[in-house]
Amino acid sequence: MNNYDIELVSVSKSFAGLPVVEDLNLQIPRGEFVSILGPSGCGKTTTLNMIAGFNTPSSGDVRVRGKSQTRVPPERRNLGLVFQNYALFPHMTVAENVGFGLRMRGTPKAEIGPAVEAALRSVRLDGLGARYPKALSGGQQQRVALARAIAPRPTVLLLDEPLSNLDLKLREAMRIELKEIHEQLGMTFVYVTHDQEEAMAMSDRIVIMWQGAIVQQGEPDSIYRNPATRFVADFIGRSNILSVSWSAGEAAFLTLNVDGSPIVLRSACLTDPQGIRSCCIRPESIVLLDGTQELMPGQNRLDGVVRRIVNLGAHQELLVDIADGLALTVLVRSGRSSSPPEPGSTVTLGIDPHDVQVLSD
Amino acid sequence: MNRVLACLFWLAVGLVLLFITLPLAVVVAASLSPSSAVTFLPWEWTLDWYGALLTDRWLQPFLLSVRIATLVAAISGVLGILAAYAIVYERIPGATAIMAGLLSPLSVPQIVKGVAIVLFLSIIGLQGILGTPALIAAHVVLALPFVTRMAATSLANFDGNLDRAAQSLGATKRQRLQHIVLPMIKPGVLSGVTFAFIISFNNIPLSVFLVRPGDTTLPIAVINYLEYSLDPVMAAVNVASMIFILAVIFLFEKIGGFSAQLHGGSK
Ligand SMILES: Nc1ncnc2c1ncn2[C@@H]1O[C@H](COP(=O)(O)OP(=O)(O)O)[C@@H](O)[C@H]1O
Ligand SMILES: [Mg+2]
Numbered sequence: 001m002n003n004y005d006i007e008l009v010s011v012s013k014s015f016a017g018l019p020v021v022e023d024l025n026l027q028i029p030r031g032e033f034v035s036i037l038g039p040s041g042c043g044k045t046t047t048l049n050m051i052a053g054f055n056t057p058s059s060g061d062v063r064v065r066g067k068s069q070t071r072v073p074p075e076r077r078n079l080g081l082v083f084q085n086y087a088l089f090p091h092m093t094v095a096e097n098v099g100f101g102l103r104m105r106g107t108p109k110a111e112i113g114p115a116v117e118a119a120l121r122s123v124r125l126d127g128l129g130a131r132y133p134k135a136l137s138g139g140q141q142q143r144v145a146l147a148r149a150i151a152p153r154p155t156v157l158l159l160d161e162p163l164s165n166l167d168l169k170l171r172e173a174m175r176i177e178l179k180e181i182h183e184q185l186g187m188t189f190v191y192v193t194h195d196q197e198e199a200m201a202m203s204d205r206i207v208i209m210w211q212g213a214i215v216q217q218g219e220p221d222s223i224y225r226n227p228a229t230r231f232v233a234d235f236i237g238r239s240n241i242l243s244v245s246w247s248a249g250e251a252a253f254l255t256l257n258v259d260g261s262p263i264v265l266r267s268a269c270l271t272d273p274q275g276i277r278s279c280c281i282r283p284e285s286i287v288l289l290d291g292t293q294e295l296m297p298g299q300n301r302l303d304g305v306v307r308r309i310v311n312l313g314a315h316q317e318l319l320v321d322i323a324d325g326l327a328l329t330v331l332v333r334s335g336r337s338s339s340p341p342e343p344g345s346t347v348t349l350g351i352d353p354h355d356v357q358v359l360s361d
Numbered sequence: 362m363n364r365v366l367a368c369l370f371w372l373a374v375g376l377v378l379l380f381i382t383l384p385l386a387v388v389v390a391a392s393l394s395p396s397s398a399v400t401f402l403p404w405e406w407t408l409d410w411y412g413a414l415l416t417d418r419w420l421q422p423f424l425l426s427v428r429i430a431t432l433v434a435a436i437s438g439v440l441g442i443l444a445a446y447a448i449v450y451e452r453i454p455g456a457t458a459i460m461a462g463l464l465s466p467l468s469v470p471q472i473v474k475g476v477a478i479v480l481f482l483s484i485i486g487l488q489g490i491l492g493t494p495a496l497i498a499a500h501v502v503l504a505l506p507f508v509t510r511m512a513a514t515s516l517a518n519f520d521g522n523l524d525r526a527a528q529s530l531g532a533t534k535r536q537r538l539q540h541i542v543l544p545m546i547k548p549g550v551l552s553g554v555t556f557a558f559i560i561s562f563n564n565i566p567l568s569v570f571l572v573r574p575g576d577t578t579l580p581i582a583v584i585n586y587l588e589y590s591l592d593p594v595m596a597a598v599n600v601a602s603m604i605f606i607l608a609v610i611f612l613f614e615k616i617g618g619f620s621a622q623l624h625g626g627s628k
Contacts, residue, residue, distance in 0.1 A: 054525055074528045081529035087522035091544045100540075101530035145526075152530060 002066060005030045005156050005188040006051060011060035013046055020046050021212045024060070028156075028190060033182050035191045035199035038209035039235070044192040047209070048158050051190065053077050064155060080149030080157040084164050086141045088133040094120070094144050095129030101152035119151040122181060139170045146181070156188040163198065175201045196236050200224070208232055229361050233280035240281045240328045244358070246273040253298070254358070261323040265300050267356035275360045283317070283331040285355035288341070289348040300351040304328070306341050316340045320347060385603070392596035410597040419598060422582035426562050429493065429578060433500040433561040438554040440501070441508030442546075448509075449516040450542065460513065464506045471503070475570035492573035499567050504557035508550070515549030516542070548617045555613040559606055 006028040013021040021043040028034050036044050049055040050062055053074035062069045069077060089097050099116045107115070120126050123143035133141055142162055149157055162178075163171045179202045182189050193199050199206050200220045207217040216228040227233035230241055244256040244265065254267045256279060267279060289301070304320040307327060311317075311334075318330040318340070330349065332340060341347050395407040413419075444463055448456040466474065478499050482488055490498075519542065527537045565580045572581050583598055 052525075052529055054528075074525070075531050075533055077529075078531070079529060081526060083522050083526065085520070085522060087520065087526040089523060089527070089541060100527065100532070104527075104530060104532040104536050104540075148526075148530070 003030050004028060005065060006190065007063040009061040009063065011050060011057045011062060013050060013055060013058050019212060024214060026207060026214065028188060031186050031188055032204045033179070033189045033191065033202055035193060035203040035206045036209055037193055037196060037199040037206050040194050042209045043212040044209055045160055048160050048190065048192050052079055052081055052158055078155050080154035082145050082149050082157065082159040082162045084161040086145045088141055088144055090133055093129060094125070094131050094133065097133065097144055098147045098151050100148060105152060115151055119147040122150070122184060123147045138166055139174065142166065142174070150185060150187065154187070156190060159189065159191045161193055178202060208235065226357060227280055227359065230278055230359055233357070233359060238283050238329065240283065241278055243278045244276060246276045258326065261326050263302065263323055263326070265356050266298055266353045267358050268353040269356070269358045271358055276358045277361050278359045280357045280359055281328065281351060281355060283329045285352065286328060286330045287350045288330070288332055289350045296352070298353055300353065300356065302349045302351070304347055304349060306343050306345050306347055308343055309340055320349060322349070388596045388599050392593050392600045394593055397592050410593040411601065413594050414597055414601055419582065422577050422579040425493070425576065426579040429496055429500065430558045430562040432497050433504055434554045434558040436497070437501045437504040437508045437557045438550060440505060441512045441553055442550055444509045445512035445516050449513050463509050466502050467506045471566035475567045479570050491571055492576060495571045496568060496578070499571055500561040500564060503564070503567060504560045507556045507560065508553035511549045511553030512546055515546035519545050551613050551617045555610055558609055562606065
């Protein structure tokens with residue numbers, strides 16, 4: 001017996017011959033908060049529906065706690081589901097909504113009441129049990145949906161873009177709350193979203209999907225620092241992506257030529273140098289050198305001209321031309337003392353070789 | 362400019378309302394007139410003509426009409442829900458064709474339908490059921506398109522995620538139908554059933570062919586009476602049935618009872 005709550009084994013799904021999910025392999029350990037992150041249309045909902053049982057895989061196997069679910073209908077999978085549009089039962093009160101799962105399983109009445117109250121307490125809605133869903137705000141409705149899904153104590157909670165209908169402030173507050181509820185319940189959460197910030201903020205692990213396949217998975221930090229492909233580098237956070245080819249050096253001392261320009265970059269990445277096709281540099285890892293600083297040995301040093309500046313409040317975003325047709329986005333913290341350079345002025349950029357992440361596509 | 366348009370709009374609305382209510386007002390006034398000729402704006406008032414309604418001559422047809430309309434509403438309600446369920450929820454093969462078939466009675470004039478039903482019954486040797494059973498069957502055929510259509514529309518508008526949510530919460534199909542699907546389509550079905558009741562209660566063109574002499578529905582009794590006399594009793598009958606229909610609509614509206622959830626608030 002392994003420790004996985006959910007396993008997808010070579011799962012594929014096509015609709016009318018069109019493949020939507022292809023050969024997906026995924027293992028979700030018990031108790032983890034896992035996000036499935038990808039642009040819309042990449043097959044996230046389809047994947048979640050195959051776990052829940054509403055879509056049957058064209059091939060492959062879905063397992064819950066080691067048991068194949070092929071012959072198990074959705075109502076016997078014991079998985080909680082939270083939808084983007086809440087999907088509350090409008091003809092039932094909040095308490096009736098939350099107690100629905102227990103009622104359908106024939107739980108004795110005496111146990112339903114306390115369970116409903118506990119579930120409402122954990123989403124901080126105690127006292128609203130007698131209301132109808134329509135009388136609640138969007139955020140409250142989504143909490144009711146959450147309470148309804150967790151009240152029967154499902155094996156896993158599946159959430160499909162649950163915060164997308166809420167406004168930004170509420171969404172950010174709910175992220176923290178969802179994370180707290182996850183910790184408090186110790187239940188496995190599978191969270192589907194197209195919002196990379198949301199996934200970064202909450203997840204123990206992120207699974208990045210693109211065009212029906214998993215392109216990378218790992219802890220949020222490691223995905224951010226070591227994106228595996230151009231797509232991931234571009235999709236997660238902001239990045240400068242440059243097409244490069246390896247010219248010299250081994251292991252931690254790679255020398256890369258930037259295609260179509262005389263610029264040379266040093267990278268400290270450990271990969272097969274033959275496979276390098278491009279590299280990614282995060283805007284916040286580039287520093288402005290003002291001449292007084294000593295260059296660290298091996299550090300990249302590039303001269304450029306500031307094309308434009310965008311004031312983002314806490315940060316200034318500079319677009320710096322470093323060669324013909326080649327510009328880098330640089331993020332510098334707005335300081336009280338130092339004023340940002342003027343557009344048109346010449347600057348020197350410093351990039352640590354560890355921050356030049358090589359990519360194979 | 363907008364002012365003028367607004368004035369014209371309200372003028373049109375007023376005229377339409379007047380056009381609808383004025384004839385009713387005439388009938389109400391006539392039913393209260395002491396003179397036995399039908400007059401509008403009588404100077405004296407009486408309820409005598411209503412007293413005349415409380416005799417077997419009018420009570421029998423009224424009760425028969427209520428009985429038939431109630432059965433028609435119930436039967437077409439059940440059949441309409443089942444048809445809509447099969448067509449929209451289960452999407453059985455040939456759903457569109459079945460729906461078209463169920464709606465087809467709408468396109469045949471009722472007189473033609475009446476003749477066809479009488480002929481059909483005598484050809485298959487079932488003249489014996491002419492009268493109440495045939496009336497009920499014919500009215501159900503007439504009302505079914507309305508009920509089916511309304512139930513189907515409610516089901517089509519029903520958010521499939523509710524069904525999926527219930528299923529993920531462990532509800533079997535029977536439980537989902539009972540606790541989610543039926544309550545959600547109840548308002549639509551109830552308005553369909555209200556239509557069915559009224560269609561049956563008011564029907565003349567079909568019923569004319571199917572009633573047994575001496576055992577008539579209220580509208581047929583009115584037609585028969587009109588052949589010999591036009592007096593305020595007529596007006597009283599019409600006002601009384603109008604009030605009855607309004608009461609029925611009100612009752613169904615109450616049973617529908619959806620205002621609480623639509624407008625929020627506690628139970
Ligand atoms: N029932 C279906 N029939 C046909 N195509 C579908 C169906 N469900 C989803 N798709 C297609 O599959 C692709 C992935 O959809 P979905 O899983 O909903 O993406 P996501 O949730 O990542 O936005 C989309 O191109 C969509 O059009
Ligand atoms: Mg989706």
